[in-house]
Amino acid sequence: MSVPLGLRIALTHLSHRRRQTIMSMLGVALGVAFFVAVSSLMRGSEQDFIKRLIDSSPHITVSDEFRQPSEQPVMTAYAGGAIALRSLKPKTERRGIRGYKEKLAFIVALPGVRVAPVLTGQAILTFAGKEQALTLNSIIPSQMAGVSDIDEKIVAGTLDAVAANPNGIIIGRGLARKLFLGMGDNVSVSAQTGQVRTMKIVGLFSTGATAVDEGQAFVLLKRAQAMFERTGRANRLIIQLDDPYAAADVARVIEQRIAYRSESWQEAQQSLMSVLLIRNVIMYSVVSAILVVASFGIFNVISTVVLEKRRDVAILKSIGFHARDVRRIFLVQGVLIGALGSTFGVAIGYGLIAVLSAITVQTPELTEPINMPMYWGIDQVLLAAGFAVLSAAGAAYIPARRAGRVHPVEILRGGMA
C-alpha cells in the first residue's frame, strides 16, 4: 500500500530535521510518561485507599442512634396544634439497638447482603501489671466471618475459638508484642461497668495498621453483653454487600425500615472522598501542564519547519497543492510527533510504574512494609495519549495555518530565499 502524498512529505520534513524532531518527541514522551506514572500512582493509592476502606470497615453500619429525634406523642396527638414543650427530659433507655434480632432478620433477607451484630465497648486489658485500653468488639464468629475479613487476618488460632471458649479473646499481634503476650496466656479484662473477667488468648490477628493491632480485640457477643450489662442488645449492625458501591442505596432502604441511623461507607468517609477528588483535580492539572509545555516544543519545531519550508510550500502551491493540502502536511507533522511521543511515553510510563510498584514503604503507622499501590489500567494511557496528540495537533495548527496562507508569488519572486 502506498503512503499518502501528504504523509510522505510530512515524514520527509521530519526525518530531515531529525534532531529537532527527536527532541520534541522526547518532550511529549516525558510528558506522557509522567502523566501515566503519576496518574497510576495517584489512582493506585486512591483505589488502595478505598479498597482498604471498604475491606476494613463495614459497607453499612447501623448504629443505635437516630438521624432525627423521635417525635413526642403529644405532637402526634395534636398535630397542627399550638404546642410548646419546655424542659423535656426524654425517656432514659439502655443504649443499644432494641430488638436487633428482628432487624437482623429484615436486613439479611435483602439480596446480596450479609449482616452481623456487634456490641462495642471500651475495656482495659491488664497483664503483668501493664494496662492497655482497647476497644472490645463482641461478635458471633459465624456471622462476623461473612461481614469482615478479620478471619483472614488471624495469624494464630481461629475466629471460631471465641465461640468454643466463651472466655476466649483474640487480640492484635501489635498488642501481644507490646505486652509480651502469647497464645494461651490469661489476661484480665475490665469493662466500663466495673465487671472484670479473666480471659484466655485464643487467637492473634494482624491487619498491618498499628492502631487496630494494638487497640482492638474480639470476644464472644454473649460474654460482652454480660460484661457491659446490655443483655439482648447490640450497638451496631455491620453490613457487607456483594456490591460495595450500592451501599448508599441499601443504607437508605434499611434506615427507612428500621429507623436507626444506617450509614454507608461513602457517607462515613464523605470528607475523605472530597479530598480524593480535589487531589485528582490537582494531579491532572499538574501532569496536563507538563503536556502543554511539551506542546510548546512542537509549536516551535513546526513553526521552524514552516519558516524553512516556505519555498517548498510555494513550489507545492505552484504545482497545484491546495492551501488545505499544505495545512494538512504540517498538521500531520504535529500529530506524528504527538503520536510517536505518546507511544514512547506510554512505554516509559509503564516502565516507571513497574519501578515504582517494586518500591516498598514502611511507615511508623504500618506494622508491615507495603508496595507502592499502582494502577495499571489502560484508560489513563488513552487519556494521556489523547491529550498529548490533541495538544500536538493544537500546537501544529497555528503554524500549519500560516503555511496554508503562504502566497507563492512572494516566495517565487524572492528566488532562492
Next chain:
Amino acid sequence: MTEVLRAENLTRVLPGEVPVPLVRGVSLSIRRGEFVCIQGPSGSGKSSLLYLLGLLDVPTSGKVWLDGVDTSAFGEDQLAQVRLEKLGFVFQFHFLLAEFTVLENVVLPMAKLGRLPAIEQRRRAEALLVEFGLADHMAKHPDQLSGGQRQRVAIARALANEPLVILADEPTGNLDTAASRMVQETLKTAVRAGNKTVVTVTHDPEFARAGDRMIRIVDGRVVDAGESDGGEAGVVDADGGDRAR
C-alpha cells in the same frame, strides 16, 4: 489554431501607502502550440504578467481565460486545481524539493492529481527523464545535479500532468550558454512533441528569437506583440485597439 490563454485588461497593483502598479491593462491572446516569449527591461512587469497568466497571482482587475473558461470568479482552491491540471511552471531557480529524489520530484504533480495509478506515474516520470537525458540521475537528489540538469528536471515536472500551457520565468537566467541551449531545446521539443503552449519570460535575445512570437513589455504595458501572430491573435491594448499588428 485555437485560443488557449487570453488576458483581458489585466491590471495588478501592489497595495500599500503608495500603490505600485505592476501590470497595467494588458490584454492578449495566446494560441495552442505557440511558443511565446515575453521580453522587457528589469522591473517592467514580465514576471508579474506571467504569474497572472499562470493563475499564481490574482489581478487587481481584468480577467484571464484559460481553455475558454473565465477564471476570474474562481476561488483559491479552484485556481490550485486548474494549475494542477492545466498548467506547468518552470522558474529561474529550479525550485525542486531538496529532500526528494529527481524521480520523486517529477512524480509529485501526478501523485497530487491522482489520475494515474502509482506504477504509471512512475513509468511516465521515468520516460520524461529519459527523454531529457536524465536517465542516470533519477535516484539523485537535486543538489547532486548541475544547474542545467536541475532545470531539465523542472521542465519534466512541469510536463508531468500533460498541461495545456507551460509558463517559464527566465528558465535559462541562471545557466551558462551550453546549459541554456539545452533547456531551450528541451522546451521546444516539449512544444513540438506534445503540442504544448509555452509562455516564457526571458532576457536572453537568442532564446527570445527561438520563439514563435515575442511580446515586449515596458512599465507594465505591452508595447509590441511580436511578428508571428498570423493576423488572428495578438495583443490588444486596454482600450481595445489592435496595437500589435
